[in-house]
Every structure is written in C-alpha cells, then in structure tokens.
Amino acid sequence: MNLLTTWMWNKKLAYYKGNLSDFVQHKPEAKSYYTLTDSNVQMHFPPPGILTGVKSNTRAVARMSNVTFTYPGAPKPSLKDVSCSLSLSSRVAVLGPNGAGKSTLIKLLTAELVPDEGTVEKHPNLRIGYIAQHALKHVNEHKEKTANQYLQWRYRFGDDREVLLKESRKISSDEEKAMMEKEVDIKDGRGPRQIEAVVGRQKLKKSFQYEIKWKWWLPKFNSWVSRDLLIKEGFEKLVQKFDDHEASREGLGYRELIPSVIRKHFEGVGLDGEIADHTPLGSLSGGQLVKVVIAGAMWNNPHLLVLDEPTNYLDRDSLGGLAVAIREWTGGVVMISHNSEFVGALCPEQWIVENGTMVTKGFKEIDQSKFEDDGGNSEQAKAAADMAKHAASLPHIGAHHKSHDDDSPANIKVKRKKKKMTRNEKKLQEERRRLRHIEWLSSPKGTPKPVDTDDEE
Template identity: 30%
Template sequence: MAAVGLAQALLSKAAPDMDADTLEYALGYFRESNDFTSAGLSEFLGPLLEDANNNITPAQAAALCEKLAAELGGDDEENQENGGGDARRLDQSIHIASESHGVSSAATTLAALGMGTGQKSVDLAHLQSKNGPQATTVDQKKLRKAEMKLASKREERGNKSDLYEIPTWNPNVKPAMIVNQMKPSSSASGESSRSKDIRIENFDIHFAGKKILTNADLSMTYGRRYGLVGKNGIGKSTLLRAIAHGELRLPSHIRILHVEQEIAGGDTEAIQSVLQADVEREALLAEEKSLNNTLAKTSISPEEANIAAEKLKNVYLKLEEIDSDKAESRASLILNGLGFSPAQQKAATRTFSGGWRMRLALARALFCRPDLLLADEVTNYLDFPAVVWLENYFQNWNATLLVVSHDRSFLDAVTTDIFHLHNGLLDYYKGNFTSYISARAERRKNQVREYEAQLQYRQHLQAFIDRWRYNANRAAQAQMKIKILEKLPELVPPPKDDLDGLGEGEGKELYFRFPEPEKLSPPILQMDEVTFAYPGTTRVILSGISFDLQMDSKIAIVGPNGAGKSTMIYLLTGQHQPSSGICNRHGRLRLGLFSQHHVDQLELAHSSVQFLSGKFPGKTEEEYRRVLGRFGLTGTTALQPIGTLSGGQKSRVVFAAMSLSNPHVLILDEPTNHLDMDSIDALALALREFKGGVAVISHDQRFLDAVCNDVWVCANGKLTSFSGAVGDGDGVVKQYKKKLFKELDL
C-alpha cells in the first residue's frame, strides 16, 4: 500500500483543493492497478492535477508523475518482471504498518521537484496521515460521479481550446473581403463531421456608443437562407461584421465569407481573380507545380523521387475530390450570370469600376461555396437580369445564407426565414418576406391586445380602490386590491412599430413629397432616331433610339449593365449630344436627376441645411428644414455634416434638393440603393402622386411595378418597348421578369 500513501501525499500537496470524490477516485487506481510507469501515471494523474490546480503546467505534472514512478519502481524493468518493488502478490499478507515509509518518501519527492516552497508548499508535516491509509474498497457511486465530473471538465477544456477561435476585431477598420482570410477545409481532420448549425446565445452588440442588440439570441440551421431586415442605421451591417470578424464566437470549422466591399484592382484577369479565391485549390496547384519541378531534377535520388511521387499522387486525388478540372468553367458561369462578357472575364481587375469590382467580390464568394455567406446589399450593384440570375442561384444554395436587402421581391424569392432587427431586439420569423409581414402584423396585434387587457385589469383594480378605499365595510377588500396592484410588474406598452410593407400610408411615419409642377405643352422630351458614339471612337453605344416622355409618363428603363442606360440618361439631360438624330427638350423644361453617384453632388463637410442654402439661396433655415423634413431628415440630423449620414440619409438630401428645383420631369438611376423599406415605399408613393413625368432605372421589381406602367428595354444598342400580356394580373415589370427567366433558361 506504499503506492496509496505516496499518491495521497502527492495529490494532497500538489492539489490541496481537489474534492474528496476525485481524490478517492485517484487513490482507487493505486489500490487496484500495478501500472506505475511514468507514462501510465502521466496519462491518469496528469489531467487530474491540471484540473485541480491551475498553477500546475503539463510539464510540471509529467515531472511529478515521473518522480512518483521512480519511487514506486514502476520504470524499473527488472523489478517489474520479478514482481519486486512495492507491487505485491494478492495472495500475500499485507502489513499496513510496514508501509509507513511512503509518507516520508512522498515528502522527499515533492521537495525534489521544488514543490516544497511557496504559499501552500512550506510545511510537509501535514502530509502524514494519523490513521494511515485505509484498506476499504472504492465506493462505486463516488467513482462514477468523479469520472463524469472529470469527463465534463475535459470536454469543456477541449471545446475552448479546439473548437473556437476568437480573433480580435477593430470596428473602425473594414476588411476588403473575407474570402482572402478563409482557411481551406480538411476532411482528414474530421471537421467535416461536425455540425455546421450556428447557435449564439445571450450576446450584446454596441457600436460607437450606440446599443445595437441586448441579450439577443441568433440561431441558424445549416442549409437555410435567412434575410435580415430593419430600418436604415439600425445596425444590420454591424451585426454582419461582428459575425464575420469574430466579435461573436462561432465554431472555427465553419467557413465564413462576408461580401461587403469591392476588391482591390490589379493586373490579374477577372476570371483568375475568382479562381484564386479558392485557397485550397490554389495551394494544391502550387504543391503540384513544386513536386513536378522536384521530379524533373536529374540529381534527385530514387528514395526522394518515390516520396515526391507519392505526395503528387495524393495531390491529384485531392484535386479530383474538389473538381478542380471544372473550376474554370464554374467560375466563368458565375461571372456570366453576373453580367461579365467573355471579353470582360479576361480583362484586368483594375479596368473595372467600383460597381463591377463589387460584382467580382460577389463572384469570388459564390465560387468559394462557404458554409456561411454574409451578403450585405449585394443587389445594389446588379442590373435587372443579374438580380434575376442571382435569385435563381441562391434558390439552389446548399449552405447557410444571411442576406441584408431592401428588395422585397428578392427576399421573397430567396429567403426561407427572416430576422427582424429593431429596438435592440432580434426577432425570428419562419417563411419568406411576405410570410414575415403577415406574421409580424399578427404578433403586433397580439401584443397590443395583451397590453390593453392588462391595462383594463389594472384600471378595474384602481377603480375599485378609488371607490371603496375609505368605506369601512369594504376597506379590507380595497386594501387587498392595493396589494395585488402593487405586486403586478410594471406595464410597458409594446414598442412603436411602423409595420414595414403593410400598405401605403398605413402606420407610416415617412412621407416623401415632390412639388406639383407647372403644366407644359407637349412635346416635353423627345428622341428621334438618335445614334451616339463617344467622340474619336467608332464604337456605337446607341443607335436608332426613338423615345417620347410626357408629363404623365411613368417609365421603367431596364436592361443589362453596359447596354447604354446611363448614356441614354446623359442624352436626356443634355450632358451628351447625339452623333446623329434629334433630341428635343421643351424650352422651359426643368429636369430633376438622381444618379448612382449622387454622393458626388454633395458637400460632405457641410450640413444638409448649408448644402441646400448654398444651392438654392434666398430661403430661411426653417424653410430648408421643412423641405428636409418632407424626406425624413428631421431634428438635429439636418444639422449634422453630410459625411456623417448613412447612405440612405444622403439619398434623402438629394431628393430634397431635387424638390427645391421644382422639376417637370424626374430621372432616377437606381434610387432605391441604400434606402430602407419604409423609404422605398414613401418614394414609390411620392412618384405615383407626382404630376410630372418619371423615368426610372432600377433592379427592384416591386418598386418599379409600384411606380411604372410602361417598360422600355435597353439592350444591344437598341431601346424597345415591352408590352405585357393583357389580363395577366401581374404588373408589367413582373411580366418582363418572367420573360427573362425563360430567356435565361432558369
């Protein structure tokens, strides 16, 4: 039993805080086992010592076990073979008194390891047991309890060290593209068998001193597609960045890609840029090239050649597993769907504008096929055909998707679930956006109904108290009602909710308004057989364009990027002159233009009031603020520097400036970009009520159907009118979308 004494001395000294059940479990090992080698003791005692004393490192624990094995003779091979040392035959008599030397040996062992100094390691005398080691058997219930506790500790420690990575995140620095930080997956590591569901509980997010979420839960099932909706500035992009940058802890085996900003331009071809996004494939191709160069050397030995050949075989197998030979065709298919022509796919990335580089970033993300794709307003940079293609692509997406978008038709087509971010809360709804609208309305009604019922109950109690409080016969009952009323929790009314998408004007706080223009006699704006090519070039952008816009026109202009839609706008506004043909504008015509690059029109250092007063002088500050208020910029927001406003708020400043010009015709190029759903609804209503002409370029099918009654398609240098089927029941833009599905064979 010397082993038991030595073990008890070691554990009591090295881990004085070890609980009794675990200590009894450990001593049971020395009573029932003869394996006292340093390896065996390290495997058994090492974890116990590390769990019970955080100050003991694995190296120190191994050293303690090695010394104890030396004391017990566990590493003496001759002693093990002959049954010598302290290991006894079970049929021999054991004299407990003869084992008393174990305690002093333990003290010597601990002192030799440097454990005899420090706050808890000065006095070794307390290690001696007055009653000596007991010869009783181990309590099996306690043993099982100790084993379960130890397994739990090991599991927790393993989870913290292996499953999770918590990288630091600076919220002031935006990454260009998370694709470049993605680690290649490895099925050999066993990670592929781990669950890819995401569950984050009880987390808070604050950004720049503003509360985004409090005590929130986020749960996403692998393979489902989630939409994240909420007002401008509520924190949707901040939540996506928190997930992508590791602010919220996720299992490290889940590959996350965040499409947020355009890629940096360079000399790399567009298609090569997409192929390079697959880190695993690029690493395997580089290894293949290196191994082939090694095998091509004449000085290589046969042994080295065999090793290199075996490695090359494994590389080829891995490349075959990930379908490397089909990678280029898959990348080309994605780029083609996003609007890149064969010539553009071979062009250097630096030759593309910001919007096209954003498309390239999206193509890289789609090509990599991550476990979780975070897409932030990706449709803002796509034309109508590309949005239709992306809808179809996401409908077949076999991983998890979390997308922020204000395009309701896109959300309806893509999402299976909706998260609603509002008032520091994150609510979950099953179904697409239309299902979310009805479910949210019903939830709101239930909240209001419950609040009113609680309020009525409290009022009933209060009325009884007021009536009978000072009546001697009813005073006791009134006092009881007072106690009931005092114990009720504070009644909080349901948060104010504008119910996005429930119909124009219903529950809306936002209301845009453009002034009614003076009447002009036709023709207002005409183009007749117009052809345009940039001066000094022979490439014709538009040819044979005939177009007539009247005061009551509500026209949608759709078509792929690069087809000449923006060029046509420049011709309408007079910024470009036609190469041939006639472009006729009424002499008193005033045009209001909203371009995709509307921020360039603003003075970011000035406030909205200062900007309007500089552009349209002669009015009071109150009048400027009233105009801004018509477009949702109220209070101190109108006095902030424009550079501090969100993208949607900057758009509203441009709308306010357009209204001050009293336009007869509004020409808008992607006006819904960066606007929240309330603002899109308010803008659609304002354009419908506007008494002048409207021409809109947009990818938002629902917005176009809400505003326009005529569709013109700009493609292949031509402008043609699209006529929907009479009596179809769908809007003319939705009918055009169906036609695109057939043409794209989706």
Template identity: 50%
Template sequence: MSGGGLSSAEVAAIDDLLDRLTLAVKLDSAAANAAAKPAPKPVAATPAPAPAPAKPAGGGIKIIGKAGGAAVPAPAPPASTHGSAWGAAAVTRPSSSLGSEKAAEEVAAYVKARGVSALKTSGLRDRLAVMADDQSNAPAREAAMLAYAALCEAVGASVEPFVAPMLPVFLERLADKATSVRGAADSACQALARLLNPEAVSRVLPAILAGTSPSRKWQSKEGAFKIIATLCETAPDAVQAGLPDIVPVVSDGMVDARDEVKEAAVSAAESAFALAGNRDIAPCIPSFLSCIRKPKETADAILKLSGTTFVQAVEDVALWWRCGLDRAPPIALPTAHRNMSRRTNNSQLATAAAAAVAVAPTAVAAAAAAAACRNRAAVPAIARPWPHCQSCVGPNGAGKSTLIKLMTGELKPDSGTVAKHINVRVAYVSQHALHHLEDHLDVTPNQYVRRRYQKGEDREDEVKVTRVLTPEEEEAIKKQIWVIDGQNRVLEKLLGRRKKKKTFEYEIKWVGLSSIEFNRWTMREVLVERGFEKLCRELDDKINAEKGEAAARPLTLASVEQYLQDFGLEPEFGTHSAIRGLSGGQKVKLVLASALWHCPHMLVLDEPTNYLDRDSLGALAQAIREFGGGVVMISHHSEFVGALANEVWELKDGKLSCHAKTLKEDADA
C-alpha cells in the same frame, strides 16, 4: 538630538551646505554681472616729467659724482597701480565655492545619502521654505529654487511629498524681480512636473490652474501651461481625467494678451488634445485650436466635428473636446457631441460631458426627438398634369444610364438630336447619387441647397455639356459677323425672350453697343442654325427658374430647413451637420430634395433605391405615386419599379422599345 526632533549635527551640516550654496549663488551672480559689463578701453601710459636739478645744500656745496657727471636722483618710489584698469587685482573665487549648481547637487546628495527623513531632522525642509519666500534676499530665493530642483532630480519620487506643496511658491517665483531667480524657479517647476506621480496630479492640478488666473503675472501663467504640457507626456492618464477642468483654462490662455502665454497655452492644448487617441478626431484638431483663438471660425469647426463619421470607438477623453466650444450655436454643439457620444461605451461620462455643454433640457429633448424621427417621407408631392411613370429595363451594359444622360443633357449624342420643350424643367438623380455632393462635403445640407439655387436656376445645369461652351464654340461666336443695317456686328449675349407665334424670339445685345435701341430680336431657329443653341438654352433655363412654385418659395435658411424636414432631414442633420457626416441614406434624401427644389415637370431617377432602408423606400414609392409630373426610372429593384411603373422602356441590342405594362407584368409586380 536638539529640541523639536532636530539633529544638531545634521543641522550644522545643512547650515554649512546652504551657506556654501548661497555664497556660490552670489559669486555666480557677481561673475555674470561682470561678464555683462563691457571691458574698459586701456589708457596709454604718460611719461613722467624729468626731475628738476637738485638745489645745492646749505653753504652752496654741490654733490658731484665720481666721474664728474650729473647728479643721480634718489630712486623714485614704485608707481601705484591702484585705479589702473590693468593693475587691479583679479577677483578670485574662494576655494570653497563649487558653483551654484554643484553646491545645490551637494545639498541633494546629502539628503539622498541619509534618506528623506533628513529633510525634517536637519531642518532643511523649513529652511528652504523660508528662503524661497524671503522677499528681501534674492540670493536666498534663488538658492532655494536650485536646491528644490536638485532634490527632485537626485533624490527622486520619495521627495515628492515634501516638494509638491511648494508648487504655488515656484509659480510665484517665476515672476520674481530677479532674472536669475526666475530661471531657477523654471528649473524647479519642470523638475517637479517630471517627478510627479500620476496619482498626485489631481492634487496639484488646482494649484497649477490657479497659476493661470487673470490676477497672476504672465510669467506664472506661462509656467503653469508649460507644466501642463510636461504632464501630458509624463502622466497622460491623469491629464485625461482632468480635462474637464483643463480645457476651459487652456482655451482662455490661447487668447491671452501676452504672446508668450498664448504660445505656451497652444502647446499645452496640442499636447492635451493629442491624448484623445482617436484617428477620426485627429483631422479636427487644427481647426478646433484655431477656432478658440478666432471665435469666428467656431461654427465651421463644429460643423467639421459634427460631420465626422466615427468608426473608432470614442474614448472618455474625446468627449471633453467640445468643452472649449462655448461660443457654439445652441443646437450645433449638442449635435457635435451626440455624434461623438454614439460611439462611446461609457454612458455615464457621455452624460456628464453633455451636461458640461449647458444646453437647455428642452433643446436636448427636441434634438433627440429629431433624431428619432429622421426617417420620414423622402419626396413631397408636387402637382403636375403629367401622371405617368416609365421604367427603363434591360441587361447590364445595354446603355440604360447612357440613355438617361442623353435625355438630361449630361451627354451629347454623337449623331441625331435630343428634343426637349424649352419650358420643361427636368430633375436628375444619377446612379451614383453621391457624386452630386462630392465637392460640398464640408457644408451643411441647408447651405448646399441655397448655394445650388442662389442664382435662381440649378447650378448643376451650368456644367452640362448642352450648356458649356467649348473653346472652339466661344471662338466661333466671337468671329461670327452679323450684317445689320449695313454694319458689321458681333453678338455679345442674349438678354430676353418672347413668344412669336409658334416659336420664340431672343433679344440680342451687340458688342460695343450699350444702348437698347441697337438691340435686335431674332428667331430661335436662326440662332440655332448659326450655332447659338447653347446660349438659347442658358436663357431658357434662367427664365424657367423664375416661373412656378419654386420662384415663390423663399431661398432662406428657415424655408430650406422646413423643406428638408419634408424629406426626413431634421434640423439636426439638415442645418447643423456637415454633409460629410450624413449616412448614405441621408445623402440620397438630400440629393432628391435638391433636385426637386425647382419644382420639375419630369423626374429622372437612376437607381434611386441605393442606400435607402425599407421604410424610406416605402415613403419614396408613395411620393412618386402622388407626384403629378412624369417619372423615368432605372432600377434593379424589381419589386419597387413594378409597383410604380405604368409603362416599360426596354433597351436591348441598342434598340429601345416602349409598351404599356401588361396585366401579367402587373400581376408579377
């Protein structure tokens, strides 16, 4: 043994192996450079000029051949091949060279055969560290990276404590000036990542994340993100534990200036987020990744996440999802987090994850208070001089819902007529109340109300059969000729309405005539008789929407937010949660609120008690009592209907009979 605990024999053996490895790296590099250079074009040989006749020697004596022929010149020296492309000697590799990868494997095999202690006793550990950081010797740096990679792959877990501390150097070598060194460093990084014990990930994670700092070169950043992606496969539990630190760094990498870094960061993010293992969250992953790269999509991503109904228990890792949503509105993000936290069994981690959102305590307290009092009154009082409540009863299949749909314009009668005063506004909540929301599940309740009434009138009225023109009706309107002042004219649209004694007149605009002087006022009865009833109804609905309290109420976010609060939908749910994430009872409240926005004269409710809890039923009953307009209800909830109705409509065998509620019925209620 030599001084310092080194074995002279092992030192000599390692010196020989490293010298061979360095030589192999140089030879491989020379061969690669030669292969990269284009081969020179061959040059055609030029015949040498014929030698001049020899001058006679002194005395004029001439040498003559035996046959008397020409003189035979002395043989010319052999032509030199130096400098010829085809005559150059081929470069031959010494027999001791085995190729750089093979030479690196021999170094690893030596350590494997003698145990990891040979790394210290042979001085290999220190030699490789010096070679890896030798800025003036690129072959040495490459040889060190190849040796580290071979050690990880051949020796295995026992070499990890000696190689893992070199990770910062590996990341630095990824940005080396020499291309071959960068490739060898990438092999070393990936070999170490596959080798790392899960328990060691937390120790090397700071070095990995440091490799992504803005001061590092892009190759180092790319390599660090590749290591994270690999660790997601080899040590998923350890990565899960490190997500609080990983997610913000990966989020920054996804908006890096270099495309290579972006791609590596996205791959790392996809691998990391897949560890959530939650089927409810899985549909949100694409929008979550997209919003990090495109901040404008953040609000939509949060709404989608906050609107997710969590059936499966939310594991710890899923709670760190929203760490990357640091561009979120100050209330919407806590809403999304609370939505997830309600399904976790780890209250401590849920609290820690909530703290990571960095929301002011007052905001959290306000949101918690909103959640606690979300079961307030379902319907606010609206004064109307029509204090009457009818209940429609009858056996299943008698046609109660059909009758209601005929009254509200959802269906058109096969025969007979349905008469309604043109100024009456009717609100309708169907038996399957949630069908009102089916096409709007990814918007907030606040957005739904504002979109539904953005034109002034209720957009649901536009799709009723009493409003929608059939293709045949549209064609009939285009073909119908009006003879006015001896000229043929075609109706284009109705512009206005005015009172005319006991009826109304409508202003007609004609096709091709833009000046108002050509417009003509026509009685409603005439228009209805000629098939224009739906056009009249459309204008009636628009005019009615401009009247009353609804017209004076601003259709703004703040106004709608306050309005929804009156229905028990606090801002947490009314403004900052998607409709998809609401409970059944909350959706019913939203349907009721939307139907009543335009201050109707009549409220038609088909099974309004569905999904409502007892407290909400009590609030709804009280609101109906205070409602000044007319109410028509169908419900199998006899206690609820009996306490409210003062008139009973009984539908049986296709016939409807009406009577005031008797004292016996009052007593039974």
C-alpha cells in the same frame, strides 16, 4: 405543411408559426418591410410648376429622335438610332442588363451628354430634377457644407448651378468658340455683327424671340431675334442656356431661399431638420445623402423627375416613402432600377435597353405635337394653384423680365353672352386671376392693378 417566419428585433431572433400574413398579424409594425405603401417614412414632393402651352398631360414635353451616341475610343455605339418621348403623365422604368446603356440614355435625355447623331428636344420652360446613380456625384465637392447650406449654394443666384455645368450648356470646343465669333445679319439695316450675350426673352406667336446684346454696340441697340433664326445660325447652346435660366427663375419664384423654408423642404422628403441644419454632408449616411439630393432636385418645382437607381442606399422604410411620394406626384417620372417590386408598382411603361437598342413595352400614347402654346394648361392648373397663391406673397425673382404669356392670340378676351361655367372653367379662371396678380406684384411701383376681365366671360 408548417411554416416558420423569423424576425430580428433588438438584436434578438424570434420565430413565429405561419406565413408572412400570419406574422404581420402578430407584428403589424413589420408590414412596411413587405409592402412599400405601408412605409412609416413620409415623403411629399412639391407640385410641378405651370408649363406654358401644355394643355394636356399627354403632350410630349421632351423627346429624343434617332439618337446615336458613342463614347470616345469605344469600338461601337452605346446607343444607336434611339427615339422616345415623355409627357407629364409618364411613368417609365428603364430596364436592361448592366452596361446596356441605361445610364447613357438618361444622361442624353438630361443633357449631361451630347448625341453624335439625332436630336434631343424639350419644352423651353421644362425643368428636370435629376438624381444620379451615385449620390456623391452631386455633393462630393460640398462635404463641409450642411444640407441647408448646399441648397443655398446651388440656387443662390436664381439658377440651378448643376444644370449650368452640363456638357450641352458649355461653350468650350474650338468649333463652338469660333461660332461665337461668327457675324450674324438679321436684316435690320445694321449689317452683320457678333453676338455677345442673350439678355431677355419674350413670346413670339407660338415660339419665343430673344433680346441680343451685340459686341461693341451699346445696350440701346439690342435686337429681338427669333428662336428659329438663332438655332439656324448655330446658337442652340446659347438659346438652351438662357431657356434653362428662365425655367429655373420661374420655378424658384414660389419660395424664399431662406434657412427656415429650406429646413421645412428637407423635412418634407424625410430628412430630419436638425440634421439638415447642423450636420456636414461628409458625415451623412448614404440614405441621408440620397434625401439631400432628392430635396435639391425638387426645390425648383421640376416637371420631370429622373432617377438613376433610386433604391441605392435607401432602407426599406425610406424606399416605401419614396414610392408613395412618386405615386402622388403630378409630374412625369423616369427611373432606372433593378428593384422589380419598386418599378413594377409605379411604372406601367418600360424602356428595354439592350445591345445599344431600345424597345418599349406598355407604351402610353403621347401627343407628339411640336412644343408650342395651345392656349392653356388645364391639366396642371389644380396642381399649380397652391404654388401660385403662395407666390403672391413672396418677392418675385427676376421681376425685371416682364412675362408675355398673355400675348398669345389664344388668350385674347372676347365679349360674349354669359353662360354657366363648368368646374374646370372656374378653376382656369381662378388660375388666370392669380397669375395676373403675381405679374402685377412684380411690376414697377405705381403700375395700375390689372382689370379683372374674367368677369366678362
């Protein structure tokens, strides 16, 4: 049987004998239209930052437990009794018919929505890069800004402003405002008093404690209160908001928020530098806006990337570039897409959402241990080494917050007989040295340089 392939180029239609394979032999430049990995567009994502206490990339860093959610006025729940987990190695495709609750699931996971029942948990330092279904959702109020100016606005004060706008971080309802008027007794002999703000955080065994500023009390009377106690007393949003601040500050410490660096970052995701610097967002095409949003989501080195219909607006070449970037990236990925070729090539795990329920296919085992410090981060050390090396030459954002990561009992150094180190042990040793150097650079002037105790190992 004779086969014909048609090809349009420069507004002219040509016919070639044979199937697609035969055609590509005549027109190699057309291969990218049929094979995602042969795209002519190059995209590269910055590696995720270190996530304290996550030793294995299969450990759960975010999870939903028995979550039920109903939109106001809806006759039945959009999602009912849904449970799932994500790790740094996750590659998940969320599938299902339109209106099944796929986007609702993503919004609950990223804290854009608050569940009616159940819990949504994440590692305190976890950063999530979120790309919504409609790119205009992110940039609709910034049409007069260039892409470069938009990124400066979003991260100017050391936080991701879009995270702070999430519903789960707002203290808005009458019930929550009344909670802020509640008096708390932490059994320190000073009696019950009202919380004004959280102003600091440090390690406490395998969790955290927070520095609390009290209403009507001078700063010298600030107190350290454990995470568990604050959550027990109902101040979960206050804790989550400060966790987001610390996670964002940590992620932004590796690069300077200046036009030249931002331009290079945009070029890394396939957006021309001249367009990023000089063209207002309101004049960009849908595909270009998607690249702006991708760059914005990846600026603070997230650990999880969540994409809601990433194939919208992107042409074939850009879609291929995105596929390669996702495949190479070392963080976790969750995506909603109706493009079966795209998700099939990237996501071995599937969450099927239908009629308010969710089932998993191709499930990869995830360690469901509680989010806590287990003394290292061997899986991510290689990915983070380049960022840490670069960070040593930059001014550290939020340097007045002293890191207490080395306070963990797991990091206490013990003298022992020298032995030949494995390759992974050498990588970990180098990473610890880099982190100590970064902390020393951010400490007050005159602080003695730390002694390299790794030589004793």
